[in-house]
Amino acid sequence: MPTSSAAAIAAVWIGSPASAQALSVRTVGSLTSVAAHDGEDFTRRRDKVGAVVQLSVDATLGDVSARIALDQSSTRDIGTRTSAVSLKDAWVRYSHGSIDLTAGRQFLPEGRSDRIRPLDQFAPRDLTRIATVDARQRLTLPAVRVDYAVDERLTASAAYIRQDQGYVLPYAVTRLLPPGRTLRDSPVDAGFVEVAFRGDGAEIGVNLGHGASPLPALTIVGAQPRQIVVAQTRVAISGSYTIGGGVLRFDLAAIMTDDAAAPGIERRGAFGSLGYDIGVWANANASVQLVARRSSRRSVEIGLETLAHVNAALQQTSRDRQVWATVSLRQSFQSAHDIEGGGLISAAGEYAGYLAWNWRPADRWRFSVQAQGGHGPRDSLIATVLPNFRVFNELQFSF
């Protein structure tokens, strides 16, 4: 059975395989309490204590699978941005032959990068969410997605998306934004097509997407600034390759934004990331990432310079050339503990760091403490998404 290049292969699935004919339903939930202190007025309040309840139901019947995931947070600025119930996932998937059809609110992963992600048009994050697990910031969009396996190595995918949310930005940013049209109020039609190849230690995908920028922009209406949604088209190549025992990941994206309506936003941009993950020694993993972005934009009319500057900051393109580097290391101890630390620096003078301790004192329980902080020019990425200093504790019980 092994191919000429494969010495041994093993596949392990958790739970019932998709081919099971009986109805299989699993309900999973967790209760998370968070206590946080921000070193400045970054969010609505400096000290926050709250709880988040997460609930998910997965069901499989023959070729059909479905998932519903909800979460409810007790207060603003902890968990989701409101205390209303937030529907995270609600999709049904039909898998038959070479085709998978997924319809409903779903997470649409883009690219291969982890920290700073060049491909995020349809995979925005809730940056108000205080959590030690980045994945909990991921937001979903309503979409119909088709994946067609041409063969075992080549997959073609396409999606129609109703783009109804972009990045949820911290209160420190949103309190400065004027009213206007947002993706939440005025969803736009969007979509992507992708062809991906996987085999022989490598994967590579080519992707074309069109929709709205996940970040807000401002324009002038009747001498008053107003929020608007700007159209964005993106062509990207991304992939990963196994080398030296680790995984090399890359994303390269060419971004074209409709800059006619908002001064200062990039007309064309190139955004790239190169990262490497590796297990460095027993129970320790390290990752490094180098990210670069180049933007070009029209010259700005006299009198609109300030608005153009704000737009560039909102779109994270304040400088025509930006370079960031990140590094992280995670070490596990005695099975129940792990410590993770990392940092970021940029050519624009940004720096940020974090240190986290996770402890699993008993089955179903997890306790985490994380300190994070950063500093950079007011219009920089770090100044926009991170408070100068934040410490938070998270106690999670899964049921």
Added chain:
Amino acid sequence: MNGSGVLTIERSGQADDQWLYLPAYHTSRKVPANSRTDRYMGTDFAFEDVSADKIAANRYATMGSARLGDRTYSKIEQTPRDRREVSSYGRKILFIDPERLLIGRIDLYDRSGTLIKQLEGSGAVRIGTVWRWSQMTMTDLRIRHRTVIDYSDRQIGSGAGADLFTVRSLERGR
């Protein structure tokens, strides 16, 4: 976690390929194969526990026999040839039933020689000409916690092809 999966492709003389599939994302992510020491999705298994040991990468020595329940098992000590190999384990003791060719228990020691985990099989069943366990239990002695795998509808020699061991197959769960 339901429906998630891992595919490991070990290559002679090259780094292994390892893929992790999470159904909520409906895409597989390549993970470093030398992150073998990581816990597998919060269970008491590590990634290295769900992939096969490379025979040539280890030394083996017989240690006599021992009784487990009502059967006699041969004890085999397994140690890595290269101490620089990324692994949580410095030594394994395998309890092998020479009659049924089953590994009844594996004692897993860390690099300092402390017994940290035990993998035990139970409920031996004969499928055709071979014996297999119907349940495997991994116990992490450091945190006194265990993970149990129950096997059902197991088939051997049913003609599974190489196309089962592809990323595509991992994502389809079949």
